[in-house]
Amino acid sequence: MAQQGALMGFVHRRRRGAELFLLVLALLVGIGAYVAVGLGVDQEVPANLFAYGGWLAALLIGSHVVIRLVAPYADPVLLPVVGALNGLGLAVIHRLDLAAEAEGKPHAFAQQQLIWMTLGVILFVTTLVVLRDHRVLQRFTYTSGLAAIVLLLLPMLPGIGRTINGARIWIHLGPFSFQPGEIAKVLLVIAFAGYLVLHRDALALAGRRVVFVDLPRGRDLGPVLAMWLVSLGILVFQHDLGSSLLFFGLFLIVLYVATERPGWLVVGGLLFVAGATTAYYLFAHVRIRFDIWLHPFDYYAAEQGGQSYQPVEAMFGMGWGGLIGRGFGDGDPFRVPYANSDFILAAIGEELGLTAVIAIIMMYGLIVERALRTALICRDGFGKLLATGLGSVFALQVFVVVGGVTGLIPLTGLTTPFLSYGGSSLIANWVIVALLLRISDQARRPVPQLSDDTTAIDSDATQVVKLG
Template sequence: MTLTQRLATRRLEFGLLVCAALIIAVTLVSLNLAQGQALTQEMFWVIGGFLVVFTIAHLALCFTAPHADQVMLPVASVLNGLGLVMVYRLDLAEGTALANRQVMWSLVAVALMVAVLVIIRDHRVLTRYSYVLGLIGLILLALPLVWPASAVNADARIWISIGPFSVQPGEFSKILLLLFFAQLLVTKRALFTVAGYRFLGLEFPRLRDLAPIIGVWGFAILIMAGENDFGPALLLFSTVLGMIYLATGRASWLMIGAFLVALGGTAVYQVSDKIQARFSNFQDPVGNYDTTGYQLSQALFGMSTGGISGTGIGAGHPQLVPVAESDFILAAIGEELGLIGLSAVLVLFAIFVTRGMRTALLTRDSYGKLVASGLSLTIAIQVFVVTAGISALLPMTGLTTPFMSQGGSSLMANYILLGLILRISDAAHRQALSMGTGVGAGAGAAPLAQEVRA
């Protein structure tokens, strides 16, 4: 296939990336005008860096995965770009220079995505190393417990310091653990599908078959207690539980999971002052305004001020929310772009997750199905938990917003995740073309659980 043919194959992606670049450029210009500033060199650095990063990504996909999904990368680029704009906007308000660093992290993250596509030519190769990947994932997840405490977040041991950099290893461990559990579900699916007891019309597994999920639950509880943070553990357990449901189609697993979450959460709540404070803030953030509820209260005030249409980019005060560039970046968007802008961001995430699930349906091998669906599900859960946290629907968990929050760990991990889904998508489309069938032929003929069990 010539270069011209490869470029022509991904015309849709290129067009969407051009639209994404225009959106980001217009938003940045509007921000500077709203702030009464001239067009600065830093602004052109952000725009130029955005164009270079995603031009490289597009060209790399043309050579490494020409048949992969053409919507997911542009969606990720818009989310990444809007995150850059908001970080730059907070830089103007606070006198910091985090946007330049975020551009560099974006370049590194996209490079890692390309590396995944170059190194992993067939996603099924990962099945050979599933136990090794799982072990590495466990080590990374538990590493902050034994590593010298980082000054990034003293009350939650989820960071490690490596020279001048701080890294959150849990962001990478979730991907490795999901790869392991996908293979476990494929090879040990009998453990999860054998009928045991019937209650209220549902089939529950035998007690001895609960060992895998009990093990994951117990490990999640230990990590939650040791790191004094329940966000990563909640994300891991919920995603694994969702993968089991997708593989079996049994709602009883969801009921078991909900019971275990309630039991473990109650136990950890009794011994963790931090989790007690977050639950108290969830119940009445304004009542704790002068102490632990200040951050959430300011976020709610800001979004209330923004209303439906927002205050306008650059016209709000998102800098009043502590660490708005990280945990509360969606609150900053809700204030300045309003409910309309925040809803648009959530729709973009919905498109991303939907395309990932579509890839799972198109893939013929069970392992690819579970990996694509599991990685998509973890994005969906993470966005839901973050959105619920900033709106006081759930207690805050400290999770970051994928592709948007400032920081390198989350950005790199999510682009690695995207690279894996694109690799699986490319394989699925290649197989469909080789068999002479349409891309969507039969894609929705059966539920994912039935296809995995087949």
């Protein structure tokens, strides 16, 4: 018993002091990058440094205080990593704003991003305060799924739906606009986890065995076929290749984790290949994405359409940046259109080099690792699948974005979490982190100790069994 108690005491340390120390390092990254931008571009420290740094510190330290109060056993690494990424993203967006201002096209994207970050942190705190037990979300399995479908359909409605850069994924309500798909991805994770925790036993039953792999039964293919059709619908009607890949890949990962059947990966892979092949031959916007990926320089010049101008300029910039980058102010990241959103990683690669890009990818890997660690130690099936799904959102999104920017896969149009400019994505990702912290707090809490009377009864019962 003493050894078990010592082990439990080691596993369930709160580690809020470690979180605070890491937050200080995260603030040094964000504020230091902001200062480096001012020195590199204007050769002086930004005049609003104390206001900016104070506001950023207030957001992160305030979040830390809330975690201490309402989720004391939560994972101590997630918030500092997210804070560092968000702070670095703000600095890079500010650098691009200064470049636009120098060309007579003033922008205030960094200021707007800080406002979005503030709203994201407010929702982060609200989620932690209101949601005291993640298992409550299981009651809203089908409600979340229905709400996600409605949100995905909203951009198709006339009047409020908008097509931007070829993708119809935006809705406009007065002066405000946002992507409902960012909220839908959170709701879909809740719906997937709630559905699969109830039906995983049936879905785990093996069907015909083919080459050492047990394929699922034909009668159980309904859910994966339905999600495949939804993903194809997003691709066909909204021209959003990124969300289509994200949602189908997310469902496939959670399904595999729930059933532990590799056959689902085989079926999902075949459906993906079939859908991608069909889309390539039937839809021009999919075909041009693949052709640009395979032959980018054939579409680079203006007389050739200039459709590959973004990825080619991004590759030029990252190649010029090399291992350690040109330094803030010495590169030309503004040559890439939408460098503050879709191609912010290319801007970082040009001015901070491959070293910074690798560090950023490792930070995303750390977020995913902490999410999967939370899933491993979680005591309930719904929490395990929910943490796995939320971690998979980051894994898939980063893979798709980094792969598209570096030319590993075709471009898809997703944003880089916490780095890219965009309010919908930033707010949704802060909520995801809050859910992960709530699950980890529940998982890391000490198991309630049994009373002395109960221990005595268990001891007597053990003795009776031994005598028998």
